[in-house]
Amino acid sequence: xxxxxxxxxxxxxxxxxxxxxxxxxxxxxxxxxxxxxxxxxxxxxxxxxxxxxxxxxxxxxxxxxxxxxxxxxxxxxxxxxxxxxxxxxxxxxxxxxxxxxxxxxxxxxxxxxxxxxxxxxxxxxxxxxxxxxxxxxxxxxxxxxxxxxxxxxxxxxxxxxxxxxxxxxxxxxxxxxxxxxxxxxxxxxxxxxxxxxxxxxxxxxxxxxxxxxxxxxxxxxxxxxxxxxxxxxxxxxxxxxxxxxxxxxxxxxxxxxxxxxxxxxxxxxxxxxxxxxxxxxxxxxxxxxxxxxxxxxxxxxxxxxxxxxxxxxxxxxxxxxxxxxxxxxxxxxxxxxxxxxxxxxxxxxxxxxxxxxxxxxxxxxxxxxxxxxxxxxxxxxxxxxxxxxxxxxxxxxxxxxxxxxxxxxxxxxxxxxxxxxxxxxxxxxxxxxxxxxxxxxxxxxxxxxxxxxxxxxxxxxxxxxxxxxxxxxxxxxxxxxxxx
Amino acid sequence: xxxxxxxxxxxxxxxxxxxxxxxxxxxxxxxxxxxxxxxxxxxxxxxxxxxxxxxxxxxxxxxxxxxxxxxxxxxxxxxxxxxxxxxxxxxxxxxxxxxxxxxxxxxxxxxxxxxxxxxxxxxxxxxxxxxxxxxxxxxxxxxxxxxxxxxxxxxxxxxxxxxxxxxxxxxxxxxxxxxxxxxxxxxxxxxxxxxxxxxxxxxxxxxxxxxxxxxxxxxxxxxxxxxxxxxxxxxxxxxxxxxxxxxxxxxxxxxxxxxxxxxxxxxxxxxxxxxxxxxxxxxxxxxxxxxxxxxxxxxxxxxxxxxxxxxxxxxxxxxxxxxxxxxxxxxxxxxxxxxxxxxxxxxxxxxxxxxxxxxxxxxxxxxxxxxxxxxxxxxxxxxxxxxxxxxxxxxxxxxxxxxxxxxxxxxxxxxxxxxxxxxxxxxxxxxxxxxxxxxxxxxxxxxxxxxxxxxxxxxxxxxxxxxxxxxxxxxxxxxxxx
Ligand SMILES: [Zn+2]
Numbered sequence: 008x009x010x011x012x013x014x015x016x017x018x019x020x021x022x023x024x025x026x027x028x029x030x031x032x033x034x035x036x037x038x039x040x041x042x043x044x045x046x047x048x049x050x051x052x053x054x055x056x057x058x059x060x061x062x063x064x065x066x067x068x069x070x071x072x073x074x075x076x077x078x079x080x081x082x083x084x085x086x087x088x089x090x091x092x093x094x095x096x097x098x099x100x101x102x103x104x105x106x107x108x109x110x111x112x113x114x115x116x117x118x119x120x121x122x123x124x125x126x127x128x129x130x131x132x133x134x135x136x137x138x139x140x141x142x143x144x145x146x147x148x149x150x151x152x153x154x155x156x157x158x159x160x161x162x163x164x165x166x167x168x169x170x171x172x173x174x175x176x177x178x179x180x181x182x183x184x185x186x187x188x189x190x191x192x193x194x195x196x197x198x199x200x201x202x203x204x205x206x207x208x209x210x211x212x213x214x215x216x217x218x219x220x221x222x223x224x225x226x227x228x229x230x231x232x233x234x235x236x237x238x239x240x241x242x243x244x245x246x247x248x249x250x251x252x253x254x255x256x257x258x259x260x261x262x263x264x265x266x267x268x269x270x271x272x273x274x275x276x277x278x279x280x281x282x283x284x285x286x287x288x289x290x291x292x293x294x295x296x297x298x299x300x301x302x303x304x305x306x307x308x309x310x311x312x313x314x315x316x317x318x319x320x321x322x323x324x325x326x327x328x329x330x331x332x333x334x335x336x337x338x339x340x341x342x343x344x345x346x347x348x349x350x351x352x353x354x355x356x357x358x359x360x361x362x363x364x365x366x367x368x369x370x371x372x373x374x375x376x377x378x379x380x381x382x383x384x385x386x387x388x389x390x391x392x393x394x395x396x397x398x399x400x401x402x403x404x405x406x407x408x409x410x411x412x413x414x415x416x417x418x419x420x421x422x423x424x425x426x427x428x429x430x431x432x433x434x435x436x437x438x439x440x441x442x443x444x445x446x447x448x449x450x451x452x453x454x455x456x457x458x459x460x461x462x463x464x465x466x467x468x469x470x471x472x473x474x475x476x477x478x479x480x481x482x483x484x485x486x487x488x489x490x491x
Numbered sequence: 492x493x494x495x496x497x498x499x500x501x502x503x504x505x506x507x508x509x510x511x512x513x514x515x516x517x518x519x520x521x522x523x524x525x526x527x528x529x530x531x532x533x534x535x536x537x538x539x540x541x542x543x544x545x546x547x548x549x550x551x552x553x554x555x556x557x558x559x560x561x562x563x564x565x566x567x568x569x570x571x572x573x574x575x576x577x578x579x580x581x582x583x584x585x586x587x588x589x590x591x592x593x594x595x596x597x598x599x600x601x602x603x604x605x606x607x608x609x610x611x612x613x614x615x616x617x618x619x620x621x622x623x624x625x626x627x628x629x630x631x632x633x634x635x636x637x638x639x640x641x642x643x644x645x646x647x648x649x650x651x652x653x654x655x656x657x658x659x660x661x662x663x664x665x666x667x668x669x670x671x672x673x674x675x676x677x678x679x680x681x682x683x684x685x686x687x688x689x690x691x692x693x694x695x696x697x698x699x700x701x702x703x704x705x706x707x708x709x710x711x712x713x714x715x716x717x718x719x720x721x722x723x724x725x726x727x728x729x730x731x732x733x734x735x736x737x738x739x740x741x742x743x744x745x746x747x748x749x750x751x752x753x754x755x756x757x758x759x760x761x762x763x764x765x766x767x768x769x770x771x772x773x774x775x776x777x778x779x780x781x782x783x784x785x786x787x788x789x790x791x792x793x794x795x796x797x798x799x800x801x802x803x804x805x806x807x808x809x810x811x812x813x814x815x816x817x818x819x820x821x822x823x824x825x826x827x828x829x830x831x832x833x834x835x836x837x838x839x840x841x842x843x844x845x846x847x848x849x850x851x852x853x854x855x856x857x858x859x860x861x862x863x864x865x866x867x868x869x870x871x872x873x874x875x876x877x878x879x880x881x882x883x884x885x886x887x888x889x890x891x892x893x894x895x896x897x898x899x900x901x902x903x904x905x906x907x908x909x910x911x912x913x914x915x916x917x918x919x920x921x922x923x924x925x926x927x928x929x930x931x932x933x934x935x936x937x938x939x940x941x942x943x944x945x946x947x948x949x950x951x952x953x954x955x956x957x958x959x960x961x962x963x964x965x966x967x968x969x970x971x972x973x
Contacts, residue, residue, distance in 0.1 A: 086539045099538065106532060108539060205539040211771035240541050241773050319771055322571050325582030326536045330637060342635070346575055369573070369766035378768060 010035035011168045012485070015077050015225040018171060022071040029062035029076025029120065036078040036122055040169045043488050048144050049154075049164040051083050052091050053123040061120050073228060075118035080164045080173035083124040084131055085111045085216075086205040090121070094207045095139040096129045098327045098334045098353025108205025109240065110174060110216045110233045117232050122170050125160030129355045130324060131181055131209040133157050134427040137418050138357045145414070146188060147486040148452055152411040155185030155427075158219070162189040165219045167488060172220045172229055178209050179312055180407070180431025182217045183443035187406035187455020190445045190484065192226045192472070193219050197463050198438035199244035202237030208323040210316035211242075213435045222482050223444065223473045227251035230465065246463055254466040255473040260294035262471060263399040269305040270404035270430055279405045282447030282454040286475065287403060293474055300399065302391040307384045308433035309425065314368045314381035315436070321365030327353060360421065389437040396461040401471050404430055406443040406455035434459055442468045445481035453481075496695045496733070498726040499703055500661045501653035504668060505646050506678040507619065507686035508551040514618050514645035515542030515585065522684055526624070526638035534643035536580025541772050544569075548645035549776070551677040552592045552616050553786040555647055558671045558793050559611050561596030563783050569616075569770040574763050577637055578621040586648075588767040591615035592776070598671065599795070600663040601809050609664050610652030619644040641685075647677070653692065653703065658722035662715050665689060666817065670794040673818045682714050691722055694739070695729045704729070705739040709753055711746045721746040725753050797822055805835030814843050820858040831868035834875075841867060845885065849892045861895030862888070870898040877911045878902070880959055911958040913965060916949070920962075920969050923948045934970060942966070 010018070010032050021027040037055050044050055058078060065076045086092045086104035093099045107115060115121070128138035136144045136159025144159045146152040147167035154163040158175030162185030165173050175182045177195035186193025194217045201216040208214060216233065220226040231252060236245040266287060271280050287297050329335030329349030336352060339345035354362070368377040395402060407427055417424045434441045439459055446456035456475075460467045476482050513520055516533035533540040556563045570588035596611035621642035625632035649668065655661045669687060672678040680687040694706035709725055712718045729739050743762070744753040792800075798812035807815070815825045821842070828838045846867075850857060870891065874884045879902060890901045902908055910916060923945060924931055934941035949962050 092538070094538070102538065104532075104538070106537075203539075204541050207538040208772075239543060241543050242541075242771075318768060321766075322573055322581075322583050322768070325573060325575065326538070326580060328575060328577070328582060330577050331535055331580060332537070342577055343575075366766065369768055371764045371766070374766075374768075 011039040013171065014221045015074060015171050015228055018077055019071065019073070022076055029065040029071075030059065032076060033058050033062040033078050033120055033122075036170060040122065043147075043167050044169060046145060046150055046488070047147055047163050047167045047169065048142055049125055049160040049167065049169055050080070050123045051093060051095065051126050051141060051160070054090055054121050055123075058120045058122055065118050065120070073117055073232060074114065076120065077172075078120045078122040078170055079114060080122050080125045080161060080170040081111055082127050082158050082161045082173070082175045084127060084176055084207045085124075085174060086207065087111055087121065087124065090124065092124065092207070093141075094130050095127045095141060096353065096355070096358070097140045098350070099207075100140075100334065102333055104205070106205055109202035109237045110206065112205070113233050114174070114229075125158070125164055125173060127160055128157035129358050130207070130320070131157040131176055131178055131214075132320070132357050132361050134180070134184055134424055135412075135414075135417065136160060136185075137414065138355060140355050143414055146411045146452075147488055148190065149411070151413055152452065153188065153414050155188035155407070155411060157181040157185075159185045161219050162186050162191055162193065165189070165191045165221060166486060168485065172218060172225055174216060174218055174233070176206060176209075177215050177217050177431075177435065178213045178316060179435050180428040182219065183431050183441060183455065183457060184407045184427055186219055186443040187453065187457075188411035190453030190455075190481070190486075191219050191221060192223055192442065192444050192482070193217065193455075194226050194230065194442045194465070194468070195434070195440065196230065196234065196465055197244075197440040198435075199242055200440070200463065200465065201233050202235075202240040202243045204237055204239040208319075210319040211323060212319060213312075213316055215435070223469060223476050224252070224255055226442070226472075227255060227469045244463070249466050251466060251469050254470045256470065257474045257477045259290060259471055259474045262290075262295040262401060262467075264290055264295050264297045264401045264403055264471070265300040265395050265399040266297065266403050267300050267302040267305065267395070269302050274408055274426070274429070275405055276409045276449070278449040279407070279409060279454050282449065283403065283405050283456055286446045286456050289475065289478060290403070290471075293478060295471075298399075300395050300402075302388075302395065302433065304384065304387045304391050305433055308388055308436055309429050311381040311384035311388070312428070312432040312436055313364065313425065314377050315385065317361040317365030318368045318378050319365065321362045321369065324354075324358065324362055329353075357421070385436045388433050392433075392437045392439060392459075392461075400460075400464075400467050402459040404457045404459070406430060406457040410449050410452035410454060430457060438462060440465045440468055442472055444472045444475060445484070446475070446479070447481060448484075453484075495697060496726075496730045497698050497700075498656055498658075498722070499653045499694045499696065499706075500655040500658075500722060501692040502651045502655070502661060502664060503690045503692070504649045504651075504665070505688040506555075506649065506672050506680065508548050508645040508647055509676065509678050510545055510547040510551065510645055512545055512547075513643035514545050514548045514616070515643055518643065520644045522686070524640055526636070526640060529640040530642070534580065535639050536582075542585060542770075544773060544776065545645065548616060549592070549778070550786055551645070552614065552647050553778070553783055554675045554677050554790060555649070555672065556593035556596065556614060557783075557787055557790060558675045559593070559596040559598055559614070559649070561593035561611055561614060563778055564590060564592055564594060565779070566590065566775060566777055567592045568775040569773045570767045571770050573766045576620070577635065578623050578639075578642070580621065580639060580642055584618055584620065585770055585773070586617035587615035592778070598664070598667055600660060600667050601813060602657070602659050602663050604809075607654070607656075607660060609654040609660075612650040612652050614647055614649040617646050617648060618642070619646050653694075658719045658726070661691060661722050662719045665715060665718055667794070667813075670817050674791060674794050674797070674816075676791065676819075685713075688712075689718055691718060691725075693722055693725045693729070695726055695733065705741050707739065707741065707753075708743045709746055710743060710756065711748075713748070717746055717748055720751060721753055724751065728753065791819075794822075801825075801835070805829075807835055807839055811839045811843065815839060818857070820856065824857050824864055827864035828867050831865060832871045834871065837871055838867070841871070841888070845888050846892075849889070860892065862891045863895075866891050866895070866897055873898055873902070877958055878909060879907060880909050882955065882959075883907045883909060906956075908956065909958045910953055910956050911961055913961065916953075916957060916962060916965055917969075919949060919952055920945075920966055923952070924969065924973075931973065935973065942970070945970075
């Protein structure tokens with residue numbers, strides 16, 4: 008195995024035995040990036056010089072901790088001090104923050120090394136990374152397919168061995184669906200578990216920071232670092248953070264696992280369903296108790312999500328007005344003209360569509376029928392989950408209805424594209440933790456299994472995911488990239 | 492105002508709360524700093540920034556609510572009010588829409604001896620916007636600059652019921668509210684600096700009519716005087732319009748101080764749809780009763796109680812008590828002066844008369860005046876023992892106001908000592924009577940004016956230093972002997 012192929016914990020071991028250095032690892036990572044990213048196109052910005060300098064500094068200090076000396080990637084939605092943060096939008100094309108987002112800052116404080124900023128759908132609005140204002144990212148398993156989205160760059164970079172791990176954000180499935188499409192581990196924690204401070208907002212009540220990794224152990228390790236209350240984020244929750252690595256005991260004996268019948272419907276590819284059913288049998292073999300349940304309000308989750316998310320987005324994105332930073336149209340005749348021209352030039356089609364939808368849903372006379380009703384649906388969905396978790400430890404389902412689709416295949420059809428999130432959106436609406444792990448292949452493309460836990464039940468997810476990983480080898484497969 | 496119409500007024504008052512830092516970030520709220528020196532990524536609306544509620548602002552709101560007899564909500568929340576304007580960095584203002592922190596309440600006002608209870612509808616917390624700096628007039632400026640120092644300063648918006656029936660009542664309400672905010676120590680209430688702002692909702696209706704008329708909202712009321720004038724103008728405008736058979740349009744109007752008129756800004760149709768929705772970045776605010784009790788225990792004496800004390804203890808009128816309790820500084824001045832000189836009526840008269848006049852002329856606050864309670868008390872004492880006359884006292888007071896010197900020194904420097912010695916006055920009186928036999932004859936014929944003439948001559952001869960009371964008595968005695 009080469010350095011760039013290794014997991015965090017494997018690299019950590021080499022570092023602690025002084026068999027490699029942060030510099031060697033970082034150099035290996037960048038030579039990998041230079042070799043494959045022309046095709047994968049995961050990165051918007053590379054920070055090679057700074058990364059190598061930091062690696063040397065860490066080597067000089069000679070102390071390696073949890074992620075010290077390990078390179079990482081950040082979805083370009085995380086503000087990074089002194090490093091361009093675009094959100095894959097023209098409107099922020101040249102925006103350089105003066106601050107590090109809390110989650111990124113925690114990784115840097117732990118001596119993680121930033122390799123670069125990763126592509127995404129503009130303002131996290133999309134399920135394919137085709138909505139990036141700059142370029143599409145390709146799925147490392149098949150360059151003609153999408154990596155999923157919106158955190159497609161993060162998933163593709165980890166799958167292509169360009170970084171050992173990367174952070175993403177998940178508002179309606181934006182970590183889990185690309186993790187599923189790219190065959191890596193992706194975790195969306197409980198809402199409030201990880202600070203959102205410094206993460207460019209799409210839909211504040213749904214956005215959550217999470218991580219992509221090559222295996223469950225790495226995922227737990229990163230979560231140990233980024234979790235916890237942040238005084239700068241009032242919605243982050245002040246609950247003790249357990250040591251997630253401690254839950255990796257491989258034992259699911261007696262664990263009660265539910266699979267909701269609404270998540271195994273004809274709209275879901277039968278081969279994908281098949282892979283999940285096999286996984287459930289595997290769990291039974293390991294001693295878990297598996298049973299069918301119902302989440303009756305699931306069918307309303309998607310429309311309700313698109314009301315809540317777009318409503319919040321319409322306000323969150325209103326600040327991009329060309330006054331203080333970002334793109335400004337200097338030809339405008341007056342201030343109103345400046346607002347509208349800057350925004351017309353700066354935002355892509357999908358972003359404009361969602362701003363329009365959200366503004367409409369909040370308009371006087373429509374608020375009760377749309378936004379308020381969506382909030383009520385949200386409560387019903389959360390209640391559905393609570394009822395299941397009163398009796399079960401875990402819910403298992405497919406992560407996405409299909410494997411990765413072809414680039415360009417769904418781009419002209421927003422509604423079909425929105426259907427990608429049908430199995431992930433309800434979890435955001437309920438604020439619960441969920442993880443996607445590789446559980447099979449179809450058409451040569453990875454299939455992801457979604458594990459959903461009760462609020463702040465990440466440990467249960469890690470426990471179950473790790474047990475599955477220990478008894479299968481899906482996580483060991485890597486795409487055979489043609490290195491040019 | 493009119494015998495045919497009744498004016499109905501409700502006020503929306505914005506008070507900047509006196510917290511050290513802004514409502515959702517740690518930036519300073521100090522007034523008058525260089526533009527954009529009190530800003531951070533949060534209050535300038537940078538990507539990824541989140542608000543954190545300043546609990547001191549909540550304390551201020553609770554205090555105000557208690558002083559206004561409001562119910563403090565156990566559960567309230569924040570909402571986003573969406574609109575685009577260059578001085579609003581996030582393009583939404585964090586405010587409170589349907590669940591404000593204070594609900595209900597009232598305050599009593601006294602105008603021309605009549606007490607009126609004005610209902611408080613609600614009071615809610617919100618953040619202030621920044622301000623735009625134009626080159627000259629907004630309509631012709633080539634560009635505008637944005638100063639965000641004020642962006643995120645905490646505001647409490649206090650909304651009254653439409654319970655006022657005259658511009659005088661509106662002014663009295665505003666003054667009473669200001670004194671409450673000052674006593675509660677929650678706001679500086681400087682209208683000229685914008686830390687206390689007011690919009691007035693004005694409508695008129697025929698006497699006896701129960702239904703409210705169509706209202707207009709008047710903005711840009713930067714002083715008590717502007718408030719009073721604008722309401723008077725607007726009520727008259729509406730009455731005349733109705734008399735002429737016109738229909739009042741619901742609209743926002745602005746007060747033009749220079750021209751003394753209100754002008755239409757925008758109609759109801761042009762009004763913003765603010766698309767309010769719950770602020771997802773802030774959890775709902777729960778105010779447990781212990782919090783309210785803690786604030787209640789920390790409440791200082793409020794103007795209503797202080798005013799009652801002045802009336803009970805010193806027999807002051809409601810009017811005087813109201814004036815003295817306009818601000819805590821006023822009351823402090825009064826209390827301190829009274830401790831040294833125990834004539835409440837005299838102290839109150841001088842405070843409300845000469846002192847207030849001079850303060851207003853010089854645009855000063857009582858706490859900044861060079862005249863201190865000890866000086867006023869000493870001057871009153873010198874007046875009472877006859878050392879100086881009332882007229883001299885006015886001169887002494889003006890001098891004290893300018894120099895801050897003690898009255899004794901001023902009296903000496905200006906040679907202001909009163910002649911209260913009969914032995915030196917009597918020969919002078921004799922001399923003047925003897926020199927004016929014709930006037931003496933007039934007096935004997937019952938002409939009252941003659942008496943005044945003699946007094947004038949005596950005062951002139953003594954350069955005004957003769958004790959007027961004594962001159963009066965001595966002259967009367969002397970003339971009666973003729
Ligand atoms: Zn600030």
